[in-house]
Amino acid sequence: MQLSVVILNYNVKYFIDICLQSVLAATKDLDAEVIFVDNASVDGSVEWVSQQFPQVKQINIPENIGFPKGNNIGVAKAKGEFLCILNPDTIVAEDTFSNAISFMENNKQVAIMGPKLIDGSGTFLNESKRGVPTPWVAFSKVSGLYKIAPKLFGKYYNLRLSKDKSGPTDILVGAFMFMRTEHYRLLDGFDEACFMYSDDIDLSYRSLQFGQQNYYNAEITVIHFKGESTPKDFAYQLKFREAMNYFYHKHFHVSNLAKIWIKAAINVFSFLKRILGSQSKIRKQQPNFYCLISDDLDLKIGANKNFLFLHTSAIDEVLAYRNSHTEIIFDPEIISFKSCIDFMLKNGKGFTYKFLNSNKSHAVGSISSVAKGEVLVMS
Secondary structure, eight states: OOEEEEEEESSOHHHHHHHHHHHHHHTTTSSEEEEEEEESOSSSHHHHHHHHOTTSEEEEESSOOOHHHHHHHHHHTOOOSEEEEEOTTEEOOTTHHHHHHHHHHHOTTEEEEEEEEEOTTSOBOGGGSBOOOOHHHHHHHHTTHHHHSHHHHTTTTTTTSOTTSOEEOSBOOTTEEEEEHHHHHHTTSSOTTSOSSSHHHHHHHHHHTTTOEEEEEEEEEEEEOOOTTOOOSHHHHHHHHHHHHHHHHHHOOOOHHHHHHHHHHHHHHHHHHHHHHHHTTSOSOOOSEEEEESSOTTOOSTTOSSEEEEOGGGGGGGGGGTTSSEEEEEOTTTSOHHHHHHHHHHHGGGSEEEEEOTTSSEEEEOSSTTSOOEEEEOO
């Protein structure tokens, strides 16, 4: 078997629907398996996936055991030569996996490959390529020095490497990690002592110690809506702090003074992320128009008066509504995920975006990297 895609889910029923639609489209011509691991969701995710995607292999865990252990359980069942660890709040293009396999076959020195990640507004996500967050690198990030002199202090987000240029990078994000399955097993998978958050940093860091490269591939773009299953509350702040403390104590020998600073910096950083996450729950402005890119003339959002319909062959007509608070709703049944991603890359924040789920009862998306995803009910 060529490929195993492992997706760990927790309470993101409608986002996992869009994710699986895209993954199945991307594996259609490959010898591949999709392994869905559910971490005790209570939102009907398991039943929904069973009904809508019976070809997907399911592993249902009776309690939430965290990101590392859940993924490790999924990979234990994997049969593919290559492995993709994928978040449930992602969308891949139809050629994502075939391109990833081709790249890995032609670049034997690469251990783990990560793509260009964009958020729900089409904006590049800096965490696509990062450096090892040593105490000094973390200080440069938290203090804002990287904004003053990006080339000198920008190692946290590897700012020496352009977002449009592929190249080696130390740390990749767990939303999409592509590697040979044997390499994941050689590393003993994610460290289960960490519930979540620093696991991808730890795996990337340990991978480097085998003398191979971790690699950022700017030629492959994946949408990552971010944090759909993680509320940015005080519990989140505590888990983030614990995860980063664990990483530092595991890999670095630092002075007592440095430990005090690291603890303070982690507290500030996690607090700011928590505040941004809570503020993003309130959407600043509802769309003036909804534009449905579909062939289904019966679809609408309730009794919304400003609902437009465009046939897919006329998708460029929506450009007349750019920067006018228009939300585009893509129907994946009749427009490819690759076309949607390309449109978002090209037009960015000129629009907001949603994707129809498999039975067209809902549309999902998010307006930024810090915004909680939204679910629209279609009628």
